[in-house]
Amino acid sequence: MRCEEVNELIQRSLDEDLNETDTQMVQTHLKECEACSGFYHRLQFLQTSLESIPKVNPPISIVDSILPELARIDQELGSFTKANPIKRNLFRKKWIASFGATAAGIILILSYIGYQNAGLRESADFAENAAVYSLSANEEKVMDSATTSDSRSLQKSAEPVPKVESNPNEGAMFGITSVSPSQNPKEMMSVASADGEYTVVYNKMQIEIYTKDGNLVVSITAHTGQQFSDIFWKDYKHVQYSSNVEGKLEKWTIDVTTGEQTPTTIE
């Protein structure tokens, strides 16, 4: 048996990964080979030393030290209840912070934008993409019907949520600036469905859909070279988005109730 092979077996013996036969072979070789015997004893000694490295303990309860932070995280996206499995992402912090105050505002914004008959996408960070891929007539129709019902939900929701900071009459500007204050392409945009049951949160790299209770139902991350654009609600339960991979454009529809994605037929 070659020393190299024996060395490997010696290594494995430290991890109790040797069978009886291998162990016998190693022992026989060690009696004859001084170099391997030295290696074996040093490794045995090393093993003992490594096993006696003192196992440190944290000087404080680290969980206790982060409880306030965890509570804060919970608050940002609603309480942690049975109906509310957590889904939080530090990277969205900024968005979440402003979401609470403007959740109702978003519905107002949508109504306003819809009223103005401007495409949702003009309010998004994807303005440059939107300019290239204009809405088809069909999509516009869907948007119209969605925004009509927005007006109804607006009447219902405006009253209990008086905290909307801006006057809806300033809708166009408010719609863009308050949801995405920095205009940073990485900043998450959010748009609620017309009935307010779901919210799609997105940027060029990520699309996530939450229920109004904060449950994540869909999460899609762009792969390398892929960019999302043109994200909007087709109706209460369907979000359409465009995927651009090196100039190749595909349109997909997400069913928020099942999470399934199907290619959108391009007319």
Add this chain to the structure above:
Amino acid sequence: MNEADLIRAAQEGDRDALIQLLREIETPVYRTAYYLLGNEQDALDITQEALIRIYTRFHTFKEQAQFKTWAQRIVTNLCIDRFRQKKETVSIEEHERLLKAKTSVEDEVVISGIVEDIQEAINQLPDHFRTVVVMRYIQEFSYNEIAESLNLPINTVKSHLFRARKILQGFLREYEEGGVRG
């Protein structure tokens, strides 16, 4: 409740169960951070970050994995990021000072002295070797568990571990010979 019950409860949205899981994983997570980063302050920082990440990403935990290896993956990734940042700031002199073996040691204190020196030697190992050593000897993980924690094939785990031990036994040989660097 045992760990499986806690995991199930946490997955059903029981916040207290998730906090309890964090408490159970706190010490092993801290130990990994401590031995990878080499000091208490960094270890505390990274452990906090890791626990918060475990809390916020718990929904992505799949039951095919073990909770303890999943937690270790999170903390090792954070540590690797951290010590890459730090390494750039360690001077060459400092590096050499740390590499020096002691020249004379009383027999009685050989073991404890060597343990300390081996710890120093571990700190000088390449990142991947060191991480495997910590998983094997601090967490007492099997090849399989190490592979799961570090997202590496088992053969890679073995080869890292064997090479790490070979480097460390080389250090012991120098030690036996009276410390060639002394």
